[in-house]
């Protein structure tokens with residue numbers, strides 16, 4: 001038998017599998033029952049009832065043998081653990097910040113930063129909200145204002161840097177509020193809620209310049225800044241020959257401070273930090289961390305967790321790693337796009353986002369089409385995804401009205417180094433199957449709504 005010559009050279013992951021975790025397929029009647037028991041909220045499913053878990057890329061990575069070896073080198077001293085110093089060194093080496101305060105995860109860093117920097121009545125402009133970030137800003141008495149470019153709100157727009165700040169919008173917010181009322185500008189590297197979309201280096205520089213002119217600090221949510229650096233390498237003229245590590249350091253150099261959920265880029269199951277070049281902020285943060293997290297040399301983590309993070313940072317910026325990580329996301333996204341399934345374009349860094357408004361046009365946003373679609377995919381195949389639309393957007397902190405964002409999305413989030421291409425094929429086929437039955441889909445009504453971050457625990461029933 002002869003095979004046709006391939007017209008391209010394939011890529012493959014720069015690792016091989018040393019240990020596996022069995023997963024179990026359930027039956028259709030079982031999944032129908034589990035989803036009703038979970039109130040149509042995929043966060044409330046038990047993980048053992050899930051076949052392929054694309055709920056999130058947060059804390060779901062597979063660690064390397066070097067990271068696991070680091071776990072055994074945990075120095076579990078209460079104070080001054082050697083792993084803390086290794087982590088500090090890695091953050092300074094790869095992200096460039098002078099000072100480090102470890103936290104147990106990203107929102108703990110956001111909490112500490114918001115308590116220190118935000119005063120009641122302040123305004124915080126940013127390139128689209130993120131759920132926990134905005135909530136901590138609001139709890140500290142601030143108001144978030146979205147200054148992302150308009151293209152970010154259009155799922156079909158192919159702009160290569162949909163995470164960019166609209167500088168005219170930012171200038172208007174500064175003029176209206178006055179620089180004294182803006183404690184910082186909040187920038188996310190690859191914007192989660194926009195579909196994992198990057199910001200260009202040129203735009204980051206321009207934001208820096210504008211902020212410097214008004215003496216306003218820039219705070220980076222560095223959670224997926226490595227993925228952002230990869231997109232700069234791939235899409236921005238002048239960066240194609242640079243290493244991702246070099247681009248990351250330059251990107252961070254235009255900011256004063258960062259908060260970090262190390263559960264994503266950094267390839268660990270738990271961890272985060274607040275890092276800064278501002279000595280005054282550092283002193284305050286390391287004082288406050290002892291109130292909410294733990295001593296300033298462990299911040300809610302074990303020594304072993306900090307060691308795994310330090311090693312994960314170095315692995316995360318390797319070009320071979322990041323190319324295949326994002327290559328896998330693109331593999332899934334291209335499959336779906338080729339079949340005509342509406343997804344956010346360009347394909348994002350950590351996930352493929354289905355455009356639920358285009359997928360289920362007959363379901364009004366008040367009946368949460370993205371929430372319904374995530375449930376329908378689970379019922380079809382046991383693949384767990386999550387809603388990123390009206391349920392995640394929540395309510396206006398002042399009026400209590402529900403937000404109905406332009407983007408009503410389902411996120412198929414790919415954990416790092418966990419699933420194979422065959423898993424991606426199974427996922428794609430399930431999404432297609434559900435798409436083909438779309439006229440029969442029905443919306444949901446919310447029957448239980450928690451006060452904060454409602455998407456995690458809300459419950460639903462089928463709308464009549």
Ligand SMILES: Cc1ncc(COP(=O)(O)O)c(C=O)c1O
Pocket residue numbers: 058105106107108130132133188192221223224260261262263272
């Ligand atoms: C962009 C972004 N910022 C902050 C966070 C919060 O981090 P954590 O979940 O570690 O508290 C997340 C988590 O999903 C995120 O995606």
